[in-house]
Amino acid sequence: AQSVTQLGSHVSVSEGALVLLRCNYSSSVPPYLFWYVQYPNQGLQLLLKYTSAATLVKGINGFEAEFKKSETSFHLTKPSAHMSDAAEYFCAVSDGRGYGNKLVFGAGTILRVKS
Amino acid sequence: DAGITQSPRYKITETGRQVTLMCHQTWSHSYMFWYRQDLGHGLRLIYYSAAADITDKGEVPDGYVVSRSKTENFPLTLESATRSQTSVYFCASSTPMRAGTQYFGPGTRLLVL
Numbered sequence: 001a002q003s004v005t006q007l008g009s010h011v012s013v014s015e016g017a018l019v020l021l022r023c024n025y026s027s028s029v030p031p032y033l034f035w036y037v038q039y040p041n042q043g044l045q046l047l048l049k050y051t052s053a054a055t056l057v058k059g060i061n062g063f064e065a066e067f068k069k070s071e072t073s074f075h076l077t078k079p080s081a082h083m084s085d086a087a088e089y090f091c092a093v094s095d096g097r098g099y100g101n102k103l104v105f106g107a108g109t110i111l112r113v114k115s
Numbered sequence: 116d117a118g119i120t121q122s123p124r125y126k127i128t129e130t131g132r133q134v135t136l137m138c139h140q141t142w143s144h145s146y147m148f149w150y151r152q153d154l155g156h157g158l159r160l161i162y163y164s165a166a167a168d169i170t171d172k173g174e175v176p177d178g179y180v181v182s183r184s185k186t187e188n189f190p191l192t193l194e195s196a197t198r199s200q201t202s203v204y205f206c207a208s209s210t211p212m213r214a215g216t217q218y219f220g221p222g223t224r225l226l227v228l
Contacts, residue, residue, distance in 0.1 A: 032215045043205055043219035051215070090157055094215045101146070101215035102173070105157040
């Protein structure tokens with residue numbers, strides 16, 4: 001079975017500071033990994049995904065994530081936080097095959113950006 | 116391009132009533148999913164569907180029923196609503212061509228009194 005653990009339900013950073021949101025996964029097969037963002041009262045929007053190509057993945061809005069197999073991690077980073085980055089972020093894992101590429105989500109991390 | 120829509124966006128109902136949440140997508144994606152979002156749990160899969168007339172249970176299917184007579188529609192029915200079903204419900208769709216990327220609707224906030 002696959003699972004995702006997001007360390008820290010809330011993360012607070014100052015505007016302009018580094019954003020680091022942590023995600024560790026468990027999977028018995030090579031995983032596909034995703035980061036989604038949810039703004040208040042909206043659905044989830046894909047930020048980026050890893051599908052066994054380059055281990056450093058660049059996404060929208062200046063975010064990137066690095067797949068580290070040895071650490072079973074897929075942490076999300078952004079060099080300089082912006083007020084508009086305040087949202088909830090979800091890490092998700094899929095086995096990339098089989099029935100509809102089902103996603104297993106982490107519990108989410110709420111990012112607060114202070115001015 | 117309407118994408119994926121859900122209705123109603125907000126619903127208040129009472130314990131024991133039947134409620135149907137609608138989901139419609141315009142992309143002709145073969146796969147569709149229903150999730151519920153609860154604080155501290157992230158999103159949990161209720162049911163999913165690979166095509167019209169093909170559905171299967173997810174992680175938390177008890178108390179829910181789905182159908183998929185047309186590719187574009189995937190309604191979720193709570194047969195007899197309970198307070199524990201108070202949640203935000205999201206519908207999503209995907210296509211095998213997009214390597215697992217799912218596209219989400221705006222959600223339905225359901226309150227069961």
